[in-house]
Amino acid sequence: MKKAGLYVGLAILVLVALAAILAPWIAPHDPYAQDLNNRLAVPFWMEGTNPANLLGTDQLGRDYLSRLLYGARVSLIIGVLTVIVSGVIGITLGVLGGFFGGRVDDVVLFLITTRLAIPVVLVALAVVGLFGSSAVLVVTVLGLLLWDRFAVVARSTTMQVRGLDYVSAAWAAGCSTPRILLSEILPNILSHLAVVATLEMALAILLEASLSFLGLGVPPPLPSWGLMIAEGRDFMFFSAWVIWIPGIALFVLVLGINLLGDGLRDLVGGRA
Amino acid sequence: MTPAIEIRNLAKRFNVKQGFFGKPREVRAVDGVNLRLEEGATLGIVGESGCGKSTLAKLILGLLAPTEGDVLVAGQSLGALDRRARARLIQPVFQDPFSSLNPRRRVVDVVAMPLVAQGGLSGAEIRAQSLAMLERVGISAEMAGRYPAQLSGGQRQRVAIARALVLRPRILLCDEPTSALDVSVQAQILNLLAELRRDMGITTLFISHNLAVVEHVADAVAVMYLGRFVEYAPAKELFAAPRHPYTRALLASVLTPEPGLGVPDVGLGDAMPDPSNIPPGCRFHPRCPVAIARCSTEAPPLVGGAECHLLTP
Numbered sequence: 001m002k003k004a005g006l007y008v009g010l011a012i013l014v015l016v017a018l019a020a021i022l023a024p025w026i027a028p029h030d031p032y033a034q035d036l037n038n039r040l041a042v043p044f045w046m047e048g049t050n051p052a053n054l055l056g057t058d059q060l061g062r063d064y065l066s067r068l069l070y071g072a073r074v075s076l077i078i079g080v081l082t083v084i085v086s087g088v089i090g091i092t093l094g095v096l097g098g099f100f101g102g103r104v105d106d107v108v109l110f111l112i113t114t115r116l117a118i119p120v121v122l123v124a125l126a127v128v129g130l131f132g133s134s135a136v137l138v139v140t141v142l143g144l145l146l147w148d149r150f151a152v153v154a155r156s157t158t159m160q161v162r163g164l165d166y167v168s169a170a171w172a173a174g175c176s177t178p179r180i181l182l183s184e185i186l187p188n189i190l191s192h193l194a195v196v197a198t199l200e201m202a203l204a205i206l207l208e209a210s211l212s213f214l215g216l217g218v219p220p221p222l223p224s225w226g227l228m229i230a231e232g233r234d235f236m237f238f239s240a241w242v243i244w245i246p247g248i249a250l251f252v253l254v255l256g257i258n259l260l261g262d263g264l265r266d267l268v269g270g271r272a
Numbered sequence: 273m274t275p276a277i278e279i280r281n282l283a284k285r286f287n288v289k290q291g292f293f294g295k296p297r298e299v300r301a302v303d304g305v306n307l308r309l310e311e312g313a314t315l316g317i318v319g320e321s322g323c324g325k326s327t328l329a330k331l332i333l334g335l336l337a338p339t340e341g342d343v344l345v346a347g348q349s350l351g352a353l354d355r356r357a358r359a360r361l362i363q364p365v366f367q368d369p370f371s372s373l374n375p376r377r378r379v380v381d382v383v384a385m386p387l388v389a390q391g392g393l394s395g396a397e398i399r400a401q402s403l404a405m406l407e408r409v410g411i412s413a414e415m416a417g418r419y420p421a422q423l424s425g426g427q428r429q430r431v432a433i434a435r436a437l438v439l440r441p442r443i444l445l446c447d448e449p450t451s452a453l454d455v456s457v458q459a460q461i462l463n464l465l466a467e468l469r470r471d472m473g474i475t476t477l478f479i480s481h482n483l484a485v486v487e488h489v490a491d492a493v494a495v496m497y498l499g500r501f502v503e504y505a506p507a508k509e510l511f512a513a514p515r516h517p518y519t520r521a522l523l524a525s526v527l528t529p530e531p532g533l534g535v536p537d538v539g540l541g542d543a544m545p546d547p548s549n550i551p552p553g554c555r556f557h558p559r560c561p562v563a564i565a566r567c568s569t570e571a572p573p574l575v576g577g578a579e580c581h582l583l584t585p
Contacts, residue, residue: 165372169435172333173386174359187376 006263012256020072027066028054031223035061040239055245058228059235064242067223068249074224075205075253078139082204083197085143090150091193095181097151098158105155112151120145120207128216135218138211142204153196157189191268198261202254209250225250274347276475277332277362277443279307282341283499284327288548299548301327303499305341309492311442314469314476316490316507318483318522322545324499325479329447332477334358345443356390363436367448369428373420380406380416383434390439405434409464426457430464437468444469445477450485462489483526487511495519498545498555503578515578517560554581 019026035057042049043056043064050056055064097108124141131137161167162185170184209226211217218224220231225246232242284302289295301324309315319325330336332343334350343350345361353361363386366372373382383402387393393401406416409430420428429449436444446465450458466489469476480486486493486507493510495503495518503516514520551558557567566581575583 165366165368166374168330168333168335169364169366169372169432170374170385170389171335171355172359172362172364173389173435173439174356175385175389176355179389183377184374188374 003263003266005259006267009256009259009261009263012252013260016072016253016256017076019069020076023066023069023073027063027069028052029063029066031062031066031070032221033062037061040235040242042239043241043245046241056239056241058231058242064245067228068225068246070223071225071228071246071249072253074135074218074222075208075250078135078142078208078218079201079205079257081139082142082146082208083201085139086145086147086200086204087150087193087197089144090147091154091186093147094151094154094156095158095185095189098155099162099181099185101159108151108155112148115145115148115151118145121210124207124211124216125214128211133216133219135222138208138217142207146200146204146207149196149200150193153192154189157192158185161185161188191264195261195265195268198257198264202257202261205250205257206254275308276311276313276346277307277309277477278344279305279332280342280344281306282328282331282343283339284324284331284336285339297548300499300550301547302331302338303547303550305496305499305501307494307501307504309475309477311475312469312473313491314478314489316486316493317477317479317496318481318486318493319496320481320522320545322547323496324547325481325496326447327499328496329364329445329477329479332445333362333364359386359389359441360439361441362443362445363439363441365429365432365436365444365446365449368452369425369432370420370452372432373428375420377419378416379411379418379420379423379431382420382431383416383438386435386439402434402438405438406431408468409434409437424457425453426460429453429457429461433461433464433468437472437474440472442475443477444474445479447479448481449478451480451482458485465489483511483523495522498547498550500555500579502556502580505577515576515583516556516580517562517582518556519578521561554579 038050038053038057038061039059041053041057044054053063053065055068057064058067093108093111097105120142123145127141128137167180167184170180175184208217208224209229212224212226213230215230217226220227228246229243232239236243282302282305283300286299286301287296288299290297305328307315317325317328327336331338334355338351348361350358350361380399380402383406384398387398387401403413403416407413411427411430411434415423415427420431423431449465450461453461462485465476468474478486478489490507493505493507494501495516497518503510503514503519505515510519511523514523545559551568553569554560554563554567554572557563560567562582564581570581572579572581
């Protein structure tokens, strides 16, 4: 029963991942194909629906279900890539600071404080203003800005593990410092970092949606959930579903990832 | 003949700052330790908590850099050697087998680690040597595939011993290797250590606060007090006729299984030794039941293995 959240979260994430991977095969239409004669068709639970467009169409007559499925790809790819980029930066800094202490730790702490003083959305705004919007840019900006929690957690857990006897034993056994870091320290802090990874992924997905909504994320006509909400904004009073279908998708995905993170945290805490 | 291990005037001082405006205080954890041990011998190092036993162990292993002095193994200074060469000369067995084995590695990989770090051997050779060493300490090949969490305390300590011996070092440093184990398992581990020591001709430093264990395993005993060896004698002599008053107090403090006697009174008073404030003269005089006036001003000379004024004529 205590693990219900973990399984629900995992199920949601797997479902969305499957939708993203299988989008080209299960999407009923081309997500970019416009049909101006069939604009803003209503979804299946409303009167006058067209069975060919299960979730209706948007203001350009593009099939909403297909766009939603392809949109899952954008969200997940950006989420995963951001976590990888920020994880590599944050874990490297945190482990080095926690393991060596002293001057190295001072530098790492300074970098973390500096990073915490930088507002993410503001920097993203400035960078997109300079270079124009693209998915690669979103990943780069988010990856370079969201590593602080990785660094903090990696640093404190490394400090805990560093003093244990098996690290001393590895030292006395003649292991090189990189080997100690990679095979003695890292595997033992990974479970804590997995929890951070889920939090950061949820945050990255939300930020991508926010940036896309502001027109600073992925460029149209790419089907991003944030972009779908932005494009539907003008029609929300008469065709509300164009907002809340991608909105619910986003909510459910982020909820799932957070449930997974919570479950993982309980699992890690229970063993430590 | 060069001794297997020689320690020359080894000292470690830490500077500890107390509070933000506190004056830094110097903690003399190890304060001038000298030692010579012949090949194949076993030295027991005893002393109460906080006397510097563990710091001494870390210095000998090279986990801490000494402030002064030198450790020589087979005539080579450990400070001048790189980590891998040092690993071939000296290996540790730690106290707590629950924190001395990496929980994310299989037993066979734990034992293989020193060989992997040395390099130059193929994966198959490393595995074969590790399994052979595990077999020797009584861990079957079937258990070698498990994780440390699946083993008992005694089995884990066997694995730790296998890891220490897989490189066939000259010196084995055991830092309280049995004090975290059940009494029933302690004897097994001690017998295993004795057997391996005999077969492989390893010189052993055995750090412990358990006098019975030390009497059982050691050829010679060093008694440590506030960072110094106050008495250093062959085990038989030391247990039969302790010379230093601190050694006598330690021997008197051993609990007997007889009921009703309570905790023995050793006549040391309740002044705790403080390595950041070592008394002048003889470092033991504030607690010594037989101290004389000279003890508080003058450091005692080393006479016949013990540092005490009462032993000088």
